[in-house]
Amino acid sequence: MKVSRSMAAVLALLLFAVTVMAEEKRWVSSEGTALKAEASATSDNVADVLVGTELTVLESGGRWLKVRIASGKEGWVYAGRVSDTAPAAEVTGGDGGLFGDSMQKSQINTAKADSARSIRGLSPEADAYAKGRGTPEKYKKAVDAILARKVSDNELKTFLKEGKIGEYAQVQGGKQ
């Protein structure tokens, strides 16, 4: 009887541990990540997931992980897009002023960090710096042009697919 109780305890422990293992956590670390219906980059999107999103790992299939997000949705994510620690958030000044004396140090969420990506062209501060330094106009225009360049998500996907890179390597019959 004593032995069977011990066995039951061990079994319970095993079950508990298996549950804990099944609750292994990861965080989305790459921009432009989506949960896919299957372990394939060309399968349907289940949901777009922002950097920092917590994932519960349900299953591992080589370079793909089956995960669940807080909303309960499940799908597959490429392992190169996740990290075992939550990524640091960007920091922004609270009053919007450059070097503002009352600058609030706040950690912003990933959605706000994404808005930082919308910055285009030379900032008024750098423009003022250029004026102060007497920077020739042609260099200002050149930096303006560099800052105005944008690669869209679709352009990037097409580029990776054509190059058979990363998550597109397997389905395209690449080397990976």
Place this chain on the structure above:
Amino acid sequence: MKSLLCTALLLLSILATSASAGFFEAILDPESKEGKIFSGATQVLSSSKEIDYKTERAIGESLALEGLQRFGSPVANESLQKYVNLVGTAVAANSKRSTIHYQFAVLDSSVQNAFAVPGGVIFISRALLAILNDEAELAAVLAHEVGHVSAKHALKSTQRAQLIQGVGTITAASVGGERGKKFASAIGDMQTVLFDKGLDKEMEFEADLAAMETTYRTGYDPSAMIRVLEKLQRLEASSKDKKGSWFSTHPPLGERIARLRAQLQKYPDYSSLASVHERFVKQAKVK
């Protein structure tokens, strides 16, 4: 009973180990070198939080203006610039700091060099691009620079940057005043670090390892970083004028290569990843 429990726990530990083992084991293990690099970058971000992104970006743009005057204007080839931005954006999306906006430009310079300014604007010279052989090598160079931006190395390198908080608000109206002078002085100090002295040796090693990690995550052959450094090593041996190149502003190439070779052991499947030679030749080897 104790031994039974111990056996069960041992079994559990084996089960847990095998469950977590796999393709990205090296990245996901917090005790591994790769795991420490990524958590290290996180610590750097939090320790530098007194400088917000908007400030960092304004510093970077001002440095970009100085960089162009020193190294040359962008190459007038929109197709090439677009291609380099695609490769750069691909690796930046899988870097430790993937939510900011990165831009890349090829400068018309005959010195083999690449550099990054705070905030995410990254430059590679025409001469460095010319010695590369495939897309994975370009990805490695750009990922190295993304690594510097990600870890805010330039900001951390400049003592004056620590005083930036005291500069106050910079506006077009106040740029001629004391605050503007302090800002310009800080930019001057950072120019010396980025363009002349070079960053701290350990920061370069960190960026090398981050480049290998980031290219691997993206799906490029991570050994490309080693190939680039080996090319530079050969060039260095025969080069008389090293001013302004990766030879003069970076740590000894032999040491960097040795560290990367050791790191490559963490990616046993590296040779199966993409190099993309043909597209690179078509897009980047233009006159």
